Amino acid sequence: MKKHNFSAGPCILPQSVLQKSAEAVLNFNNSGLSLIEISHRSKDFVEVMDNARNLALEHLGLQNKGYHALYLQGGASLEFLMVAYNLLEKKAAYLNTGTWSDKAIKEAKLLGEVVEVATSKSDNFNFVPKNYSIPEDADYFHCTSNNTIFGTQIRTFPETKIPMICDMSSDIFSRQLDFSKFSLIYAGAQKNMGPAGTTLVVVKEDILGKVSRAIPSMLNYKVHIDKESMFNTPAVFSVYVSLLTLEWLKDLGGISAIEKVNNQKAELLYNEIDRNPLFEGFVANIEDRSKMNATFNLNNDELKATFDDHLKQAGINGLNGHRSVGGYRASMYNALPLESVQVLVDVMQAVEKGA
Numbered sequence: 001m002k003k004h005n006f007s008a009g010p011c012i013l014p015q016s017v018l019q020k021s022a023e024a025v026l027n028f029n030n031s032g033l034s035l036i037e038i039s040h041r042s043k044d045f046v047e048v049m050d051n052a053r054n055l056a057l058e059h060l061g062l063q064n065k066g067y068h069a070l071y072l073q074g075g076a077s078l079e080f081l082m083v084a085y086n087l088l089e090k091k092a093a094y095l096n097t098g099t100w101s102d103k104a105i106k107e108a109k110l111l112g113e114v115v116e117v118a119t120s121k122s123d124n125f126n127f128v129p130k131n132y133s134i135p136e137d138a139d140y141f142h143c144t145s146n147n148t149i150f151g152t153q154i155r156t157f158p159e160t161k162i163p164m165i166c167d168m169s170s171d172i173f174s175r176q177l178d179f180s181k182f183s184l185i186y187a188g189a190q191k192n193m194g195p196a197g198t199t200l201v202v203v204k205e206d207i208l209g210k211v212s213r214a215i216p217s218m219l220n221y222k223v224h225i226d227k228e229s230m231f232n233t234p235a236v237f238s239v240y241v242s243l244l245t246l247e248w249l250k251d252l253g254g255i256s257a258i259e260k261v262n263n264q265k266a267e268l269l270y271n272e273i274d275r276n277p278l279f280e281g282f283v284a285n286i287e288d289r290s291k292m293n294a295t296f297n298l299n300n301d302e303l304k305a306t307f308d309d310h311l312k313q314a315g316i317n318g319l320n321g322h323r324s325v326g327g328y329r330a331s332m333y334n335a336l337p338l339e340s341v342q343v344l345v346d347v348m349q350a351v352e353k354g355a
Ligand SMILES: *Cc1c(COP(=O)(O)O)cnc(C)c1O
Pocket: 009, 074, 075, 076, 077, 078, 100, 144, 146, 147, 148, 167, 168, 169, 170, 188, 189, 191
């Protein structure tokens, strides 16, 4: 039976990408060898890495603008530390919109002063703070574009003269933005571009080389840039599958095309959450709702078993909320078809009618 995969991460990938990845594991480019048993320095793999780096920049409109794309390891979680290691001399400004921002702040504090410009922590992160001011004497400003756990998303990014750094793990390549406003973007692959194991880092070279500390090689963006993301053995499989996903996105028409579908999916689900008296959205301000991760509760606890049973029968997977929030969370990443959201909405209506 067809599954509708709403998992928050690792999450759904396009079927065609899974198919091609499976083939490459057995026989890569008709070489008679597996993708994962050849040298990462082989011509075939170097080409994969180069294409994956170039295509990421192309999608973001950042080619020939002083940016480099890297595929690193250690997850977005290591970037929390690497960003500070490479950029934090004295003081950095952070917007705290959720668990992931909180963790990024914790790592940065190991290396310098952190100014939290605003936070929604006391309201369980159910909105995105606005109208805060960013100190211009900070080394950089850091924010999280999409709050995967609580289901909020930054719609409008602040204007600032200092470098803007963004954790885009859960909404990269999902919507069109002026990506040149950011000096560094990072994203764990497993939310919207590939399997776990690699992290995309897009960094503008001119922000580097300004801190006085010695940076260990593996944590040094400059080292990875100079080595074209091959300082050590990259996560070859994750990079390859990410490339296939980026190619899939290009064939669809790129970010602007997928954004239209993402908007349709979000509208369909949120309309039902708002209309159906059995459900209630978690996020306080409608304009802050994430189009990637929709968080909601069932108002009537007695119907939980019925709802869960309907979900199971419809083949819906991964709808439970994060353990720290509870309720439900529908993650609607790029590869999730509109049809899957319609199946979920049908289930919500069926439970309403039965109630
Ligand atoms: C999942 C997630 C992370 C953590 O990513 P890892 O690759 O597990 O380290 C960080 N930030 C955001 C916004 C996320 O969604």
